[in-house]
Amino acid sequence: MKQTAEKSTSEDLTALEIQEINAIINHYEDHTSVAIEALNIVQKHRRWISDSTLKAVADFLQISLAHLESVATFDNLIYRQPVGNTVIHYCNSVTCWMLGSEQIREHLCQRLHVEPGETSADGQYTILPIVCLGACDRAPAALVGDELKIDLNTDAIDEILKR
């Protein structure tokens, strides 16, 4: 019974995901080591890591689900809940904080009617804090999708949200 139940909640990795994971699996001495990059790869295609996706990755790598979960919940950039099309990570570390990251956060939340950690009703944006993005000379900064945005102010945020 248990096996059937597990099987019904598991989903398979796509051929492309498997191809991308296989391309790097030999970079390491064992399969456990590719866990984080495999999660990154799968998340790139699915935006977030659901329980069934996590199981699919664990099964594919032949590592324990508990181990993979321990890694997935540890790392800042693995999303274990659904996120929007674009995740906006606003930096809240010290220099950005000094130069206005709280106003950036307030403006983002106000414009999108969300709290940090939530996704806008249209599914476009998820707002999350992030630690220092290494752009302190151009603070405040945020990572919008894959793009680093610097010298932020409320106008710049409006411009980003317009797209």
Added chain:
Amino acid sequence: MDKPLTQNIHPDHDFTSLADYQKTGGYRGMRKALTELQPHEVTQQIKDSGLRGRGGAGFSTGLKWSLVPKKTSDLPDFQQTRYFVANADEMEPGAFKDRLLLEQDPHQLIEGIIIGAYAIQANIAYIFMRGEYRLAAKRVTYALQEARAQGYLGEHILGSDFNLEIYLHTSAGRYICGEETALLNALEGKRSTPRARPPHAVASGLWGRPTVVNNVETLCNVGHIIHYGIDWYHSLGLGADHGTKLFGVSGRVKHPGLWELPMGTPIREIVEEYAGGMLDGYQLRGFLPGGASTDFLLPEHLDVRMDYDVVAEAGSRLGTGTLIILDDKTCPVKMVLNMEQFFAQESCGWCTPCRDGLPWTVTLLQDIIAGQGRMEDLDTLAGLTRMLGPGHTFCALAPGAMEPLQSALKFFREDFERYIVGNNDELEYA
């Protein structure tokens, strides 16, 4: 050649290709190492150059390499394989130096890795990069392909017996991944908690094999040292330390930025000349010389030189060499709270002092700022700076977190007290 690390980095073009890199002498250091020098001679030169780790700890790079067991036939099997790792996990609040090197001149790093891997006879190297550095990952990937196509990676590099592959590993985050042994766990696909030492990574690191982990900026020095020589490298420093370093300033200064300057450059020159001094209407109240996990220094320390031991004598650490400025309109207590929240969040939870002590620190600071603090809380905070200090934890995260707190308690005590006695309305902080 007084700015070797940034000679190829210009505001008008933002990527140094293999061809560009070679135009200014790139890969000549690698050529010399692989064709003229024995591995131990390379290590000796780096040791004699006096190069110290630019990630924050300042350990001698050549000494670290020399601690890897020599590759001889009587070594046990597990020590025959060794690994070389570049730490590109820059995440120290206030640090923005490695990103520039990764994005704009990735071949300089690759050359350093090849030389380092040759010195310790590693055939596989990893660049461990934080996941947020998306552009850097793209540029490094491209540069690795160029280097491979040129025969600088792969088998029999430059016709020698030396083989090397470099793999880029993109992480999914956490500050702790930048800690040497936590990084190794992350590379092994585990939760990124530090390991107990000994054994040190040079003896038993990645998958139990001898492993060297060096910071990006450190490795960017290596090719130049081998090519131009030790005397040249020594001539670059102004004081006891050698070479140049990327120094940065962030906060309310006129021109925040990053500059390659000689080791030993006085802080005053960096803050007043390069960063242009404070913005109009703001006064300098203090600064963290090398990121969030270094002690505050005061305006009276402006003449301190940015050398490892000199900054240490002044009561702080050179750290990453990227200064964070505290101005007179920013509350130092709230600034410390912001940093302690960072450290509490980023603590991996592996050892108790850090896991419990940092949230406790945050709670006390929040209470103080909310007007609910008591004078005894300052003694408790001072006690925490000792309990979370060196020697009580697996790694340097908690001791680093205590550095800005302990110095703020010393230098800005009246700011803490004003919240407690309840006349903080007088403060004009933003």
